[in-house]
Amino acid sequence: MQPGRLRLIAGVLSLAAMAVPAHAATITIVMENLVVSPAEATAKAGDTIEWVNKDVVAHTATAKNGDFDVMIPPKKTVTYVLKKAGTVDYYCRFHPNMKAMLKIDSEASP
Amino acid sequence: MFAQLGAAIAAVVLLSSPALAESKLTDPQIAHIAYTAGNIDIAAAKQALTKASNKDVKAFAEDMVRDHEAVNKQALDLVKKLNVTPEDNDTSKALSKQAADKLAELGKLKGAAFDKAYIANEVAYHKTVDSALETKLIPSASNAELKGLLQTGLKIFQGHEQHAEHVAAELK
Numbered sequence: 696m697q698p699g700r701l702r703l704i705a706g707v708l709s710l711a712a713m714a715v716p717a718h719a720a721t722i723t724i725v726m727e728n729l730v731v732s733p734a735e736a737t738a739k740a741g742d743t744i745e746w747v748n749k750d751v752v753a754h755t756a757t758a759k760n761g762d763f764d765v766m767i768p769p770k771k772t773v774t775y776v777l778k779k780a781g782t783v784d785y786y787c788r789f790h791p792n793m794k795a796m797l798k799i800d801s802e803a804s805p
Numbered sequence: 806m807f808a809q810l811g812a813a814i815a816a817v818v819l820l821s822s823p824a825l826a827e828s829k830l831t832d833p834q835i836a837h838i839a840y841t842a843g844n845i846d847i848a849a850a851k852q853a854l855t856k857a858s859n860k861d862v863k864a865f866a867e868d869m870v871r872d873h874e875a876v877n878k879q880a881l882d883l884v885k886k887l888n889v890t891p892e893d894n895d896t897s898k899a900l901s902k903q904a905a906d907k908l909a910e911l912g913k914l915k916g917a918a919f920d921k922a923y924i925a926n927e928v929a930y931h932k933t934v935d936s937a938l939e940t941k942l943i944p945s946a947s948n949a950e951l952k953g954l955l956q957t958g959l960k961i962f963q964g965h966e967q968h969a970e971h972v973a974a975e976l977k
């Protein structure tokens with residue numbers, strides 16, 4: 696591909712980026728066979744976490760610091776909007792051997 | 806003390822009973838043992854729901870009923886699909902007998918004494934079942950799907966063991 700064409704694409708992409716206000720992302724985290732993946736995820740305050748439970752038993756995503764306590768029923772998906780920045784360790788109250796971590800950055804400045 | 810004794814008996818039953826001493830358990834026997842082990846914990850939890858006073862102990866018992874019923878339902882669905890008929894065996898019988906004795910023993914206790922004894926037994930019982938799964942049932946299972954179910958079951962039960970340990974620590 697020619698450099699000029701690449702620049703054009705880059706230009707279109709940056710235009711698109713400017714046209715759409717930096718909006719919140721959705722991050723999917725899967726719980727399957729009692730394994731949380733990814734075990735470490737990075738997000739921003741205002742982003743949505745979508746926990747997908749593929750198991751036949753209910754799990755929770757419970758923040759050690761008390762920031763959130765979300766219950767995810769068997770074979771269900773539950774979403775939660777992150778409110779605060781910080782590094783949060785969370786676990787399942789029913790199966791405390793399930794552990795994971797969220798690194799939440801502050802909301803993107805415009 | 807009683808819980809420890811009970812666990813010791815359960816460990817002996819699970820790890821050295823005639824059926825397990827044989828070179829290999831069959832899948833129908835393994836399915837029966839796993840299902841029986843789940844039912845025992847459901848019965849213990851149902852007793853706890855009528856007798857426990859501490860709210861964390863009650864919540865734990867509710868979790869046990871819900872999880873073990875879900876896992877046992879999955880096990881039943883699998884044996885149906887595989888056309889396997891669970892087969893009663895000496896290990897299942899010994900487990901059931903020991904569990905009946907435990908229910909009777911706990912049935913005599915009340916209040917905080919019951920709560921403590923129930924949770925202590927849950928820690929011990931899950932430990933015993935986990936070690937039986939790890940060392941006997943999973944290695945002996947021939948069918949891959951049965952093995953997979955037991956492996957997930959092991960992780961669930963290990964979670965219960967840790968959960969029970971947390972509750973036990975709060976009761977002290």
Ligand SMILES: [Cu+2]
Pocket residue numbers: 753754755787788789790793964
């Ligand atoms: Cu869980």
